[in-house]
Amino acid sequence: QLQESGPGLVKPSETLSLTCIVSGGSITSVNYYWVWIRQPPGKGLEWIGNIYSSGRTYYNPSLKSRVTISVDTSKNQFSLSMNSVTAADTAVYYCARLSAMPRVFDIWGQGTMVTVSS
Amino acid sequence: QSALTQPPSASGSPGQSVTISCTGTSSDVGGYSYVSWYQHHPGKAPKLMIYEVTKRPSGVPDRFSGSKSGNTASLTVSGLQAEDEADYYCCSYAGNNYWVFGGGTKLTVL
Numbered sequence: 001q002l003q004e005s006g007p008g009l010v011k012p013s014e015t016l017s018l019t020c021i022v023s024g025g026s027i028t029s030v031n032y033y034w035v036w037i038r039q040p041p042g043k044g045l046e047w048i049g050n051i052y053s054s055g056r057t058y059y060n061p062s063l064k065s066r067v068t069i070s071v072d073t074s075k076n077q078f079s080l081s082m083n084s085v086t087a088a089d090t091a092v093y094y095c096a097r098l099s100a101m102p103r104v105f106d107i108w109g110q111g112t113m114v115t116v117s118s
Numbered sequence: 119q120s121a122l123t124q125p126p127s128a129s130g131s132p133g134q135s136v137t138i139s140c141t142g143t144s145s146d147v148g149g150y151s152y153v154s155w156y157q158h159h160p161g162k163a164p165k166l167m168i169y170e171v172t173k174r175p176s177g178v179p180d181r182f183s184g185s186k187s188g189n190t191a192s193l194t195v196s197g198l199q200a201e202d203e204a205d206y207y208c209c210s211y212a213g214n215n216y217w218v219f220g221g222g223t224k225l226t227v228l
Contacts, residue, residue, distance in 0.1 A: 037219075044121055044221035045156075045164075045207050058215035094164070102170050103152045103211055108163040 002095050002109035010089075010116050016082040020095030020109060027076045028053040033098040034078045035105060036069060038091040046091075050098055051078055085116045122147065122208055122220035129226040130198045138223045140191040140208030146218050148189035152211035155184060155193045157204045158222075164207065168193060195225070203227045 006018035020034070027034065036048040049059040051069040059067055063082070071078040082089060093114055097107040123141040130136040140147065140155075147153055155168040166175050168184035171191060181196045191210070195202055208220040 044124075045209075045219035046121075047217040047219060050215065050217075060216070098217075102173070104154050104166055104169040105156070105164075105209070106166055106175075108165075110161075110163050 002097065002107055004093060004095050004109045004112040006093075006112060006114070008113055008115060010085055010114060011118050012086055012116055013084055016080070016085050016089060016114055016116070018080045018093055018095075018112065018114070019077055020079070021075075021077045022097075023076070027071060027078065028073055031100040033058075033100065034069075034071065035096040035098045036080045037094045037096055037105070037108075039094070039111075040088070040091040045094075048080065048082075048093075087116050090114065090116045120218075122210060122218055124206075124208060124220040124223045126221070127224045127226065129228055130195075131228045132198050132200065134198050135194060135196045136198060136225060137192050137194045138206055138208075138225070140193070140210075140220050142189050142191075142210055142218070144189060146189075146210040146212040147186065147191050147208075149213065150211045151186075153184070153186060153191040154209045155182075156207045156209065157202075158207060159204045167206075198227050200227050 001023045003021045010016045033050040051057045068081045092111040094111045095109045096105045099106045153171045156164040158164040171186045172184045183194045212218045
């Protein structure tokens with residue numbers, strides 16, 4: 001299971017920080033990547049980026065300059081940091097597991113709503 | 119990379135069949151067999167319904183099927199049931215460890 005946590009309200013220009021706790025399995029399991037995906041209100045899903053347990057990351061080019069995904073294997077969790085947020089970053093943020101074979105997002109968290117507002 | 123194109127809405131009566139399209143480019147849908155579909159009931163975690171274009175995970179009814187032709191993938195729901203009413207999203211691998219989703223289709227069971 002995956003469970004997101006973090007502040008529900010972030011001020012413009014500040015940094016959004018979320019954590020995803022992985023339970024029922026190890027974040028170091030081979031063949032899995034750990035992912036952040038978001039959904040702005042009334043819009044579709046947007047892939048933010050992946051991280052492997054080794055720390056190797058892959059980011060959506062449109063967000064790459066503002067996003068950092070990190071992993072803490074000792075706590076079996078991974079995190080998202082997004083700086084210089086604006087109202088356009090208001091969204092439900094999901095963490096998910098990406099299986100390498102087959103290549104699917106096979107487990108998702110329930111999602112957490114983050115609002116960017118002063 | 120742009121989002122994949124899905125119709126915003128689709129509908130059908132119970133027992134009917136509905137097909138939802140997902141159009142991309144040769145760099146994503148047309149270039150790879152890693153197209154998947156997710157069912158999303160608001161407030162819940164999205165659920166994988168179809169992967170690798172045509173495959174169904176265990177537990178997903180065989181009323182759900184997937185296909186692809188060129189740059190367009192499709193999800194067909196046969197024998198519509200009330201519980202199929204949800205938002206559906208397609209997703210494709212786009213190379214270089216990049217993933218792209220569709221804008222979503224709201225399926226209404228009339």
